[in-house]
Amino acid sequence: MHLLLQGGPTAADAPGPRTGGLPLVPAGFAWPHCRECDSPLLFIAHLPLDHGTAAVFLCDFDPGMCDTWLADGGANHAYLFPPGTPLAPAAAPDDPNVPTLLPTTTALHPADRPDDRPEVGRVGGAPDWIQDPEIPACPGCAAPMEFAAQLENDDTGINFGDDGLGYLFTCRPCVRAAFLWQC
Numbered sequence: 001m002h003l004l005l006q007g008g009p010t011a012a013d014a015p016g017p018r019t020g021g022l023p024l025v026p027a028g029f030a031w032p033h034c035r036e037c038d039s040p041l042l043f044i045a046h047l048p049l050d051h052g053t054a055a056v057f058l059c060d061f062d063p064g065m066c067d068t069w070l071a072d073g074g075a076n077h078a079y080l081f082p083p084g085t086p087l088a089p090a091a092a093p094d095d096p097n098v099p100t101l102l103p104t105t106t107a108l109h110p111a112d113r114p115d116d117r118p119e120v121g122r123v124g125g126a127p128d129w130i131q132d133p134e135i136p137a138c139p140g141c142a143a144p145m146e147f148a149a150q151l152e153n154d155d156t157g158i159n160f161g162d163d164g165l166g167y168l169f170t171c172r173p174c175v176r177a178a179f180l181w182q183c
């Protein structure tokens with residue numbers, strides 16, 4: 001388990017953990033759309049893990065309208081790209097009605113212990129559930145998924161409600177990811 005501390009501005013294609021910027025994706029990647037409103041999703045986080053690279057997207061159309069907090073509602077999407085997959089920055093779709101990129105790119109500095117930088121999440125360990133635990137079932141094999149990372153609201157435009165937390169889960173055998181949030 002390690003903490004993620006706010007690391008300040010970084011490049012849009014930085015390889016380290018970050019919120020915002022561009023997703024790093026494999027060849028042939030198609031930008032995800034919301035299953036509820038069909039808008040292109042907002043890319044919020046790039047998280048390299050020991051078992052792949054995660055990319056997290058949420059619907060930001062008329063915030064609050066689509067069920068972005070649900071792991072299986074289709075208003076968010078989390079990817080897990082297998083280790084060793086060649087990844088390159090994706091071109092974000094330009095939609096006049098909805099943002100697809102955050103206004104800033106912020107490094108998430110991995111650290112073993114807290115320091116004076118704000119703590120904005122963690123990788124591994126156990127989730128700090130705000131509501132009842134909601135461990136998603138893997139969309140591939142239906143087994144309970146493994147907690148991979150947690151992200152806090154910060155001042156970068158991510159919206160998990162008031163003082164919310166976002167939770168990333170993965171299934172290693174299926175190389176799948178799921179995301180939900182609570183507040």
Ligand SMILES: [Zn+2]
Pocket residue numbers: 034035036037038039059060061066075
């Ligand atoms: Zn939507």
Ligand SMILES: [Zn+2]
Pocket residue numbers: 138139140141142143171172173174175176
């Ligand atoms: Zn699975």
